[in-house]
Amino acid sequence: MRWKxxxxxxxxxxxxxKNDFADDDLVAALRDLRPRPVPAPVIAALAQELDAPAAxxxxxxxxxxxxxxxxxxxxxxxxxxxxxxxTPDFQLVRAEQGPTNLELxxxxxxxxxxxxxxxxxxxxxxxxxEDRRTQAxxxxxxxVEQVALIPLETY
Amino acid sequence: MSDAHAHQDWRxxxxxxxxxxxxxxxxxxxxxxxxxxxxQEAFVRFWKHQRHLPGDPNALxxxxxxxxxxxxxxxxDRRALRExxxxxxxxxxxxxxPEEDPRKQALLDTLPTLPAEQREVVVLKIWGELTxxxxxxxxxxxxxxxxxxxxxxxxxxxxxxxxKTYE
Numbered sequence: 001m002r003w004k005x006x007x008x009x010x011x012x013x014x015x016x017x018k019n020d021f022a023d024d025d026l027v028a029a030l031r032d033l034r035p036r037p038v039p040a041p042v043i044a045a046l047a048q049e050l051d052a053p054a055a056x057x058x059x060x061x062x063x064x065x066x067x068x069x070x071x072x073x074x075x076x077x078x079x080x081x082x083x084x085x086x087t088p089d090f091q092l093v094r095a096e097q098g099p100t101n102l103e104l105x106x107x108x109x110x111x112x113x114x115x116x117x118x119x120x121x122x123x124x125x126x127x128x129x130e131d132r133r134t135q136a137x138x139x140x141x142x143x144v145e146q147v148a149l150i151p152l153e154t155y
Numbered sequence: 156m157s158d159a160h161a162h163q164d165w166r167x168x169x170x171x172x173x174x175x176x177x178x179x180x181x182x183x184x185x186x187x188x189x190x191x192x193x194x195q196e197a198f199v200r201f202w203k204h205q206r207h208l209p210g211d212p213n214a215l216x217x218x219x220x221x222x223x224x225x226x227x228x229x230x231x232d233r234r235a236l237r238e239x240x241x242x243x244x245x246x247x248x249x250x251x252x253p254e255e256d257p258r259k260q261a262l263l264d265t266l267p268t269l270p271a272e273q274r275e276v277v278v279l280k281i282w283g284e285l286t287x288x289x290x291x292x293x294x295x296x297x298x299x300x301x302x303x304x305x306x307x308x309x310x311x312x313x314x315x316x317x318x319k320t321y322e
Contacts, residue, residue, distance in 0.1 A: 038177050
């Protein structure tokens with residue numbers, strides 16, 4: 001017979017009922033216990049973490065914009081100031097991007113079971129400055145490589 | 156427990172599950188303050204990065220809690236561990252709301268008398284809503300061992316409650 005809860009009989013019934021119901025009743029009684037709720041400061045801290053991303057990102061963007069503006073003003077002031085005879089006076093000569101090399105690699109199988117063909121792209125960016133006064137050249141050469149995946153349809 | 160995959164509002168989900176998750180965190184921490192720190196770190200990590208992962212979100216959040224708790228334990232020194240282990244046991248009764256029903260209060264008083272390893276399984280089974288297999292995975296024990304600890308715990312609870320009746 002299934003145990004019926006009453007004020008004074010729980011332990012005795014549990015002792016006497018050596019069947020599956022006893023465990024069920026005990027489990028049901030355990031489930032009825034109520035864990036203490038999470039304190040309000042913890043919920044407030046969670047709110048700060050989980051509700052704030054957009055706001056904090058906004059703050060970072062605003063901060064970054066301010067710093068960028070300040071940096072730009074410093075650069076402009078630096079350019080406006082006439083260079084002393086000892087400082088180099090580089091002028092941009094050329095800035096170019098070389099032809100792109102495409103390399104199609106063997107198709108691969110992705111984690112989700114679909115297939116894709118990796119594509120490797122390679123090109124070079126070159127920027128060239130010259131100080132006409134000292135005939136000094138400054139060339140910045142930057143090879144760039146990117147890999148992309150082209151999805152393949154399989155039937 | 157409602158599915159965390161479907162929920163968009165963390166407040167609603169946490170209002171439903173926060174108390175039991177905190178109870179689970181309390182199993183692996185030395186004080187309520189530590190449990191609060193753990194639940195905060197674990198839940199933020201779960202909600203931001205893990206709740207959309209495949210698998211049982213309930214097991215994922217428990218894993219997140221256990222990892223955060225173990226990290227916290229590693230950070231603290233052994234002396235604190237010794238000092239607070241006694242304190243932790245004395246705090247046990249504050250894990251639950253007090254009960255007016257004497258039967259429930261008797262059960263509540265009996266839970267702290269269980270060995271920690273059995274109590275851990277009971278909490279993960281009842282309030283963690285995990286299977287023995289999942290409990291085994293959490294605690295790095297076999298499902299059979301988890302089930303065995305559960306049976307011992309049920310038997311011990313029954314005996315203790317019986318003894319209380321005769322007191």
